[in-house]
Amino acid sequence: MLGNFSYCNPTKLYFGEDSLSNLREELPKYGKNVMLVYGGGSIKRSGIYDQVVKLLDEGGKNIFEDPGVMPNPTVEKLYEGCRIARENQVDLILAVGGGSVCDYAKAVSVSAHCEEDPWEKYYLRMEDVDNRIIPVGCVLTMVGTGSEMNGGAVITNHKTKLKIGHVFGENVFPKFSILNPAFTFTLPRYQMIAGFYDIMSHILEQYFSGEDDNTSDYIMEGLLKSLIHSARIAAEHPTDYEARSNIMWIATWALNTLVAKGKTTDWMVHMIGQSIGAYTDATHGMTLSAVSMAYYRFIMPYGLAKFRRFAVNVWDVNPEGQSDEAVAEEGLVRMERYMRELGLVMDIRELGVTEEMLDGIAAGTFAMDGGYRAPDHDEIVEILKASMA
Amino acid sequence: MLGNFSYCNPTKLYFGEDSLSNLREELPKYGKNVMLVYGGGSIKRSGIYDQVVKLLDEGGKNIFEDPGVMPNPTVEKLYEGCRIARENQVDLILAVGGGSVCDYAKAVSVSAHCEEDPWEKYYLRMEDVDNRIIPVGCVLTMVGTGSEMNGGAVITNHKTKLKIGHVFGENVFPKFSILNPAFTFTLPRYQMIAGFYDIMSHILEQYFSGEDDNTSDYIMEGLLKSLIHSARIAAEHPTDYEARSNIMWIATWALNTLVAKGKTTDWMVHMIGQSIGAYTDATHGMTLSAVSMAYYRFIMPYGLAKFRRFAVNVWDVNPEGQSDEAVAEEGLVRMERYMRELGLVMDIRELGVTEEMLDGIAAGTFAMDGGYRAPDHDEIVEILKASMA
Structure with a gap:
């Protein structure tokens, strides 16, 4: 059953090979001072940086650069970004990169004009935004990450070993996001497949919860089947535009708040993975893949009907003449085989744990x-041990 | 492959049993003059009218009533609504009803301040909106209809026997929509099941087009399976909240512009059905059901692979040892059996044709x-004849 909820997702998406040119429509809506946020040098090597700067110049914008956003953006970097945004009276933060860069941009957007320590207010105390x-x-x-169409912003504090995500409201969602599948072609294979599993994990975390009859579960089965199909193609042929465009679209819809509306969700794989990330600085998607099989085998007995459904509807397991347990287990076996085929990390020791x-x-x-079952401290330790296999 | 597109859907949805109370949050955002648009007396009998008026009164609004919106809103009614909106300097049009009432409200919203004849400008010439x-x-x-989260507005001109839908841009989408599944409980069975098929037809019209690998097709297969399941329950038990809530959510996502993004679509069943509606004033969903089987049997040879996929993924047809034609045909047979089980009109003569x-x-x-194949005039006549079976 769909519970009570409200839904609004005002982000404007521009999708396709020519979508960067839509910056020309968007830039005039904002003031002159643009903070250009990005990570390392990859957007300079790919030429995307030059294209963006050209469009900003043409739009008559003053550019204030904030490079060096790391894969797990730190609280120290957040403070630095806030200073740049404040000192230059920034009117628009333009994030060029992946989920970390988008997350960081949103964290700066709510924190720059926060009069308290934003880490304490928005992360430790998880308060609502009441400043500009x-x-x-x-x-x-x-x-x-889906960060391009949601309010999520994860920040890491290495000193206290905490990696926390605050999901802000729709007023913090990106005003626009430009999605060009071809921009994702040059990503190194390790990051690419980690991203694929991040998407899959987002869907699974929302799927493996609840025992009701809920349309969102049907939508997620469709998203999963399309993802499994396209990721297999893209892993072999990273420049297959059809596969990469489908994956880009699935990623957005996997975590843009749609499929969680009116249903319960789990998110423990992300919680464990984020804690691993705080200890090891490992690639986010790989922290998820490395603990998933142990986690799902742990909760399967408590949500058997859903795991059986997952096996039949997503992995085409033929249930005839088999016990529910056997069908459900066969689904996980096929999922694990697929994950190994993609080349995902399946052992947390490989991540430095x-x-x-x-x-x-x-x-x-x-x-x-x-x-289906919230693990306690000792059970999480057991799951982690089982992820060293 | 996903083609190039932009996507933005800013409508705020309030979903659930208590969602009407969210009017308290929305009303203060608009001026004092509210035009209250509705159809016949059903919202008075159900008590929804009184609840809405009470909230408008509490919000200090001046109410200007515009009742009597018919199932196929006419161009004469549109002119009347424009006059009411203009004369009373209306700040907000509140539509209380089904798709016809929402469609009509959007048509008035763009037409009231149009300086030309809106039927000619926005329907016959399909121009963009350039007025308030x-x-x-x-x-x-x-x-x-999905009208609650899109820009569609169908208007009928009985004199010229034209029923035309203009899909307006996101600035015309409802600012907010209140979706309470319990409000749909009292609808007469005929209208209820016609609505179910309208939803199914929206999905099918977007599904049966294209030969590419497209995530939207997977999402639509999920929506169809959930709809088939829930509509069967609701047809037996109209007050089953779980089934009705799923159906309400599917209806919104079937036609809120999501699943058509980046893919081609068909829409000929709606085009033929709308023309039948202009001649007979028949219930919209039934004009679709009555021509669907003949239309799909006509286009099946031209899109065989998709019809085969439809049979396997949506109707669980076992393809082993069967020709593609046989698998595809078995899918349509199961669909027809299901439609008859629901009690849909399957012969256009029953609609007065x-x-x-x-x-x-x-x-x-x-x-x-x-x-897959655009029918010409004679072929449409043949499809209509085949719909008299």
């Missing part, structure tokens, strides 16, 4: 209770 | 060319 928000636009160069870290990672894992 | 638009809000009491009308209905059918 600087509008954000995104040019996406990597898919996975050691036995000594397990207790701390479990302690840093935020407990969510929407799934 | 009065904002629209919807309280939905019947599902099917006579042999003498066929040529005129075909002549009034707008030709669309996104489908």
Whole structure:
């Protein structure tokens, strides 16, 4: 059953090979001072940086650069971004990059004019935004997080080993996002497939919860089947535009708040993965893949009917003459085989996790209770141990 | 492959059993003069009218009533609504009803301040809106059209026997829509199941087009499976909240512009059905059901792969050892059996269509060319004849 909810997603998307040129329509809506946020040098090597700067110049904008956003944006970087935005009276933050860059841009947008410490107010205390928000636009160069059409913004504090995501309201969503599948072609294979699994994990975290009959579960099965099909093609042929365009679109809809509306969700794989990220700075999608099989085998007995449905509807397992447990397990076997075929990390030791870290990672894992079974501290340690296989 | 497109859907949805109370949040955003648009007396009998008026009174609004919106809103009614809106300097049009009432409200919203004849400008010439638009809000009491979250507005001219839909841009979309599944409980069975088929037809019209690998097709297969499942339950138990809430949500997403993005679409069943509606004033959903099987059997040879996929993925046809034609045909057989089970009209004569009308209905059918095969005039006549079975 669909519970009560409200839904609004005002982000304007421009999708396709020529979509960057739509900056010409969007830029005039904002003031002259644009903060250009990006990560390392990849957008300079690919030429995207030059194209963006040219359009900003043509639009008569003053550009204030804020490069060096790291894969897991830190609280120190956030403070630096806030200073740049404030000192230059920035009117628009333009994020050019993947989910980390978009997340960081949104964190700066709510924090720049915050009179308290934004880490404390918006992350530790998770308060609502009550100060001025600087509008954000995104040019996406990597898919996975869905950050281009939602209010999520994850920030990491290495000192306290906390990686926290605040999901802000629709007034913080990007005003526009430019999605050109061809911009994702040059991503290194490791980051590409990590992004694919990030998408899959977003869908699974919202799927494996609840026992009702809910349209969102049917939509998610469709998204999963399309993702499994297209990711297999893209892993072999990274410049297959059809596959990459489908994946880019799935990523957006997997985490733009649609499929979670009116239903319960789990999110424990992300919580454990984020805690691993705080300890190891590992690539986000790989922290998810490495713990998923152990986590899903842990919760399967508590949500057997859904795992059986997953096996039949997503992995085409023939249920005839088999017990529910056997059907459900066969679904996970096929999922694991597929993950290994893609080349995902399936052992947390490969990410730098050691036995000594397990207790701390479990302690840093935020407990969510929407799934089939919320694991306690010791159970998280067991799941982590089972992820060292 | 996903073609180039832009996407923005700013409508705010309030969904659930208590969603009407969200009018308290929305009303203060608009001026004092509210035009209250509705159809017949059903919202008075159900008590929804009194609840809405109470909230408008509490909000200190001046109410200007515009009742009597008919199932196929006429151009004469549109002129009347424009006069009411202009004369009373209306700040917000609040539509309380089904798709016809929402469509009509949007047509008035763009037409009231149009200096030319809006029928000629916005329907016959299909021009873009360049005059002031009065904002629209919807309280939905019947599902099917998706009008609550899109820019569509169909108007009928009985004199010229033309029923035309203009799909306006996102500035014409309802600012907010209130979706309470319980408000749909009291609809008579005939209208209820006609609405169910309207939803199914919206999905099918967007599904049966193109030969590419497109994520939208996977999403639509999920929506169709959920709809088939929930509509069967609701037809038996109209007050089953779970089924009705899923159907209400499917209806919105079936035609809120999402699943058509980046893909081609057909829409000929709607074009033929609308022409039948202009001749007979029949219930919209039934004009679609009555011509669907003949139309799909006509185009099936030209889009065989998709019809085969439809049979396997939506109707669980086992393809083993069967020709593609046999699998595809079995899918249509199951669909027809399901439609008859629901009690849909499967013969256009039941809607008042006579042999003498066929040529005129075909002549009034707008030709669309996104489908597997655009029928010409004579072929439309043949499809209509085959719909008299």
